[in-house]
Amino acid sequence: MNLNNRPRIMKKLELERTFLAKYLPEDLASFPSREVCDIYVKGESEYLNLRLRSNGGKYEITRKERINDDDASRQIETTINLVKEEFDHLAKFTERKLCKQRVDYVLDNVKIEFDIFDGEFKGLVLVDIEFEDEQTKDSFATPDFCLADVTQEDFIAGGFLFSRSYEDIEMYLQKYNYKQIICKY
Numbered sequence: 001m002n003l004n005n006r007p008r009i010m011k012k013l014e015l016e017r018t019f020l021a022k023y024l025p026e027d028l029a030s031f032p033s034r035e036v037c038d039i040y041v042k043g044e045s046e047y048l049n050l051r052l053r054s055n056g057g058k059y060e061i062t063r064k065e066r067i068n069d070d071d072a073s074r075q076i077e078t079t080i081n082l083v084k085e086e087f088d089h090l091a092k093f094t095e096r097k098l099c100k101q102r103v104d105y106v107l108d109n110v111k112i113e114f115d116i117f118d119g120e121f122k123g124l125v126l127v128d129i130e131f132e133d134e135q136t137k138d139s140f141a142t143p144d145f146c147l148a149d150v151t152q153e154d155f156i157a158g159g160f161l162f163s164r165s166y167e168d169i170e171m172y173l174q175k176y177n178y179k180q181i182i183c184k185y
Contacts, residue, residue, distance in 0.1 A: 019146035059087035123180030
């Protein structure tokens, strides 16, 4: 079992904002991308916060906990790195996966992740931006390719999307005048 010299368990504060995409930047295809697949573990609440993730050859189980129930932009993220065999064994307990192509875009020295969904959510594109500190998060100027800030919206969280379809969230998306972005990635 090789974990590539990575710590087995990591805990960090995640400062993040999530946007619906308005369009894809013209140069997006020139940035690296990878497939990310999530498998959520069913829990008591409607919002699932424990997931298995396959992320470009890395495997992990992650739990996200909101610091404040009313603020999805600040969470404690605890991650346990797994080897492929562990991931494969745990993944056997469900057939449902939430997969997307993640593009690591950079704009003005800020790392921006475009999540381009496939399958049940084809046409849904989210833009995630993680920040190093509160000041940077609060002063960040929203790029034009972002339609609306949905950070505080539970309907867009992976744990919510996991057991739904595009049609299930369409009424929420209409509130923001979201138009599906169909692209080949």
